Amino acid sequence: MMAAGAAALALPIAAGMVAPTLATAAPTHGPVLRAPAGGFEELMVPSTMGPIKVQVKWASQGGDAALYLLDGLRAKDDRNAWSDPAEGDGPGIFANDNITLVMPVGGQSSFYADWYSPSNTNGQKYTYRWETFLTRELPDFLAGYGVSRTNNAIAGLSMGGSAALALAAYHREQFKHASAFSGYLNISAPGMREAIRIAMLDAGRFNVDSMAAPWSPAWLRMDPFVFAPQLKGLPMYISAASGLPGPYDQPNSAVGVFNTGNAVVLEALSMVNTRAFQARLGQLGIPAHFDFPGAGTHSWRYWHDQLMNARPGILAALNA
Template sequence: MRFGRAAAPSGNRSQRRGAPRGWRHRILAVGAAALALPIAAGAAAPTMATAAPAAVSGPALRTPSGGLEDLMVPSSMGPIKVQVQWAARGGNAALYLLDGLRARDDRNAWSFETNALAQFANDNISLIMPVGGQSSFYTDWYAPSNTNGQKTTYKWETFLTKELPAFLEGYGVSSKNNAVAGLSMGGSAALALAAYHREQFKAAASYSGYLNISAPGMREAIRIAMLDAGRFNVDSMASPWSPQWLRMDPFVFAPQLRGLPMYISAASGLPGQFDQPNSAIGVFNTGNAMALEALSLVNTRAFQARLGSLGIAAAFDFPGSGTHSWKYWEAELAKSRQMFLDATGGN
């Protein structure tokens, strides 16, 4: 694991290292409870990093082509662990992969719940997988959560759009040739980052995201989910229907997505090929995953209509079966892979 910024290579190492009642009301009510379903268990926080020296010019360190490396990146929140699979041929493009509500503190779930690393192993694009940020929605909060003793204020937008890209430039990764994708919590966040930072992100994808968070019942559903996932308080993130809350809502900021290549998906919630429960807990988890995906589908269909009313193009995928679980997101990542490569030149 590397700490701080890279140093220039030494010796002859030229290779770089390194609402209304009825069915909708019932779906929202079930979804409010189901949003608490764990996506991945929590783990210990990363260790402290050393202070970063001056920025590096010239060749940058990377692991061998396609190699995976853990970096500790300084930030206003303290050192943040970031897993990186470097571009196969030293290219400067990057795809940021955002985690779900129960983002762990040891690994980004894209790195072990899916075959994302293998999907991009031969591509000239680095996978950037930030670790942590449970219940953060990858945004800048205005205060630490007052329901769990949080010591620092989440500043994930600042980290992902300023601190991290500046750090990665020391490794030869461009801060202006990126794409971003996320699932569930990370889905709406991916679209928000791309909408407000078009100079950084050239394409974005949301898989089973919640893209109409100001709809009736959604804030209450998110409140319940965040309390269950680390006892975080949604009011510390953004006050009800404040400018900050509306800024997070894809339905609201949709006009700012015009011209951005987008891939957006949500399945039906009906069990599919990856749902094979063989125990009581398995049946319970599948039921929760069904409700989560049904709620995402309602949100995503509303967002599709919103983009249509604005005349904004996007690629949508609505599989006839599939629940709120990783193997389905793995498949959606594969479907959107070429969009990321085309947008960044990472082929």
């Protein structure tokens, strides 16, 4: 399964995205204090990586709570797929809720981490600093719009799922709830680093060794299985389906059949990782809400449904 997963991770599937370049428009400076009720806006946020586009759906009643939504390995440079009604549709799911959705754009293959160096396999000119951006630069910027630095939740799919748990674990003062959908939650298991290596080379020719050296402290810091003790007391929603085709898997072409096959393998690999993580939390006596649907593949409409299922817990944790 690890070998098949490595191959499938490297292939564009229904959930996949094209290689990004970070937004380069001039950043917005000095926003006035505001929280536009219910509206949608795209902000350019200064960072050490350059200006980053962030799509925002403001809280329906001007509240200060926020949900950060993280994209997958093939994150695009023009939009976060959670903002797309045909994919994650976060704004539709939370349309009437008093919570702001924060959807950063870009970060392909980043795992939303602070990297060791620029990737040396694709000529990257800067070092990824996504943890710094999401936990310091972006919250500071959004505070000027009336968004709380401390009353937040975070959710992500696949790459973004493990990243959501990591960011919540190390920044408990910022995040009160974390959700991981089809995440890879045991990345130090045999074969997983090489599967991730192949996937990252395919998704923008990024080098996993530039992110973190093999089994170094930086690598282990990213592994939910390793940092699990730091999740104690954090409300969590975690899911992975069986990989068996479900209601959203109805390919009508050879390409569709091929993509569905890849999505089957990816989801099965995620399910194995997630089951191991569930056992790990059980050993530690840490509760979490787990959902393992009997059917479903590694694709967006299933993640849309999982975000809908996670919604009540997110709103309750933030009192939104």
